[in-house]
Amino acid sequence: MNSSADMLLTPSDPTDTGTQQIRDAIRDAIVERRLAPGTKLSESDVGGLFNVSRTLARAALQALAYEGLVNVERNRGAFVAYPSPEEARQIFAARRLVEPGILKSAAERITAAQLKQLGQLLLEEGRLIGERGQSARRAEIKASGDFHLMLASISGNLIMQRFMEELVARSSLVIALYGQSSASSCGHSEHADIITALGRKDVDTACDLMLHHIEHIEADLDLRERKSFDLREAFER
Amino acid sequence: MNSSADMLLTPSDPTDTGTQQIRDAIRDAIVERRLAPGTKLSESDVGGLFNVSRTLARAALQALAYEGLVNVERNRGAFVAYPSPEEARQIFAARRLVEPGILKSAAERITAAQLKQLGQLLLEEGRLIGERGQSARRAEIKASGDFHLMLASISGNLIMQRFMEELVARSSLVIALYGQSSASSCGHSEHADIITALGRKDVDTACDLMLHHIEHIEADLDLRERKSFDLREAFER
DNA sequence: GTGCATATTATTGTATGCAATATAACGGCG
DNA sequence: CGCCGTTATATTGCATACAATAATATGCAC
Structure with missing residues (x-):
């Protein structure tokens, strides 16, 4: 039972x-x-x-x-x-398609207070990376996703925000399944770089950085077709 | 009752x-x-x-x-x-954000057969515009949406496809609420232009045309705050 | 007749019960 | 010993029943 x-x-x-x-x-x-x-x-x-x-x-x-x-x-x-490699690819393709646009909208609307909030989130994230233990790992995963979600929130488009929530959540599943590097989530420094670019209103490089960031996460995945692909959901543990 | x-x-x-x-x-x-x-x-x-x-x-x-x-x-x-004007704006903002990217992906993958299919859809759409009657109007609305959805389908990304389905459906609601022109849906010729651009693999102009197309639809909306905004869903008919 | 409190009705929120399907256990047979 | 058909068990699909809430109607005071 x-x-x-x-x-x-x-x-x-x-x-x-x-x-x-x-x-x-x-x-x-x-x-x-x-x-x-x-x-x-x-x-x-x-x-x-x-x-x-x-x-x-x-x-x-x-x-x-x-x-x-x-x-x-x-x-x-x-x-x-249990996202298939193909689904994983589509999830990240969707993020590449959507996140630069969201970032652009966010850049147009961001306030000083929000920029500061983003900085704090980043700090928190950095702190968690240093910590050990399961719960720190979990918090780190969450914080890493929250970075992308906060940008979506700043963009002011609730529809895109909800879509991003879906994408971020599913990304976590994908990384859990196919991620290779020990780094539980995405590169922390890349988040920081995006924010600094945002801070100087340099939207284009911010978008570029975002794209590269997503590509880096994706590059860490091993999306080769596993042996028993979907074989009854891998014997439904 | x-x-x-x-x-x-x-x-x-x-x-x-x-x-x-x-x-x-x-x-x-x-x-x-x-x-x-x-x-x-x-x-x-x-x-x-x-x-x-x-x-x-x-x-x-x-x-x-x-x-x-x-x-x-x-x-x-x-x-x-009963989407509010603000929601309406966000829906179309989302479409502007997403559809060029989808179109780009579609352009990369489209086959001759699919291009032909798109042409047929267009023909059908044109035929319906000529017809009169409620059911023709309905079919026209559907066909017009199907154009955008077929592009999403061709792009090969199921996630974006589903998202587009949501956006197109909600757009229909928005147009029903705030549309002014008698034209039940979007400009037919603009769809045609996009396809011809797609036919000559001219992705950039195709994307431009798509953006303008969406803007044209949006321009036909009267999104001024109505008197009783959300007043119990407009007395919940 | 209007305004407010109360009672009545309708509709939703949630739990439970039964039938249908899938999974697992069993047992005969080759 | 393994294979296959059968039986038993667990889980889901769906409908119904009851409780809680909101909408409506009624009646009374003013």
């Missing part, structure tokens, strides 16, 4: 309505890699963990499926997504 | 699984403007129309909410989305 991962996430939080809370908790767990790709997420288990009925658990899983973080197979259930 | 729109869509189709079928049918109804923005979509009514329980109806509505075509307000129910 309990073949599903007994994820160690905080199932408590009085605020917010059921489904969303569950969805957020599971998403965090996936993005922070406490839930491995392919892990089965049974409705009963999820419901049990959060003390809700299968109805809500199911709704949360469905929502995560829309975000591409979970695959639901008919009559078989929900699994943490 | 039956305050919800009695939409005249075919509620029958043996193939495909419940939720998805409902979702697609309602989405089509929204995109083709048979369902006006703000229309209430009660779970019972939707379920009744498709002869399924509220469970499935609810799931379909939730899915549409994720696509931005429906707003669900807690304890109040689901309504056909």
Whole structure:
């Protein structure tokens, strides 16, 4: 029993309505890699963990499926997504396509306060890289993604922001699956370079740096077709 | 009773699984403007129309909410989305940001057969513009959107394709709400121009044309803040 | 007749129950 | 011993039932 991962996430939080809370908790767990790709997420288990009925658990899983973080197979259930190399390529292609434009919009609208906030985020990120331990790694992953998300937020376009949230989350899955270097996430210095370029309103180089940054992350992936590609989601751990 | 729109869509189709079928049918109804923005979509009514329980109806509505075509307000129910002028701007900003890149990818991969297909789509579109009647208008709206979607499909990036589907669908809502010109959709000739540029592998002008095309659509919108902005979804018709 | 408090109705939120499907366990047979 | 068909178990798909909330109607005071 309990073949599903007994994820160690905080199932408590009085605020917010059921489904969303569950969805957020599971998403965090996936993005922070406490839930491995392919892990089965049974409705009963999820419901049990959060003390809700299968109805809500199911709704949360469905929502995560829309975000591409979970695959639901008919009559078989929900699994943490296991992006194929091709999907991985498309995710990063999407980021290359979208992030320069977002950065450009952000550059046009950014305020001094926001620039400062970005700097603080960077500092935090740097601090975490120095620390050891699981939780520091997780926080680092999150901070690294948050950099890109904050830029999207600054751009002021909620639609692009949501799309980026999806892309960043799925990127985390891809890196977990295909990343080679020990560096848990993207190069910290590159983030800094982008910000300094942004600070001097040098949009073009900022965009260039962003593109290279994404390419660097991608270069660290080993996207060769694995032997058993998708073989029942790698035996659905 | 039956305050919800009695939409005249075919509620029958043996193939495909419940939720998805409902979702697609309602989405089509929204995109083709048979369902006006703000229309209430009660779970019972939707379920009744498709002869399924509220469970499935609810799931379909939730899915549409994720696509931005429906707003669900807690304890109040689901309504056909009523994008604010600001949302409208963001939707088109997103399209300006994304479509040139998609077009570029498409240009790199397009085959002769696909180019021909695009031409046929254009012909069909032209034919529909000549015709009169509601159903021709609807088909025209769809064809016009399909042009952009086919480009996304040719680009080979499923993620961008899905994103474009969302944007095109929401654009239809925006045009329904804020469009001024009688032309139900975008300029037909501009589509043609883009394709000819694509035909001679002239990516740069194709992208330029696409940008202008989007700007033209946007220029036809009257995005001044309406008097009762969001006043309970315009009295939730 | 208007305004407000109350009661009634309708609709949504959530849990539970049953049928259908898939997975796993079992046992005979080659 | 391995293979295959059967049975048993677990899990999902869907519908229904009940509780909670919002919308509406009613009645009373003024």
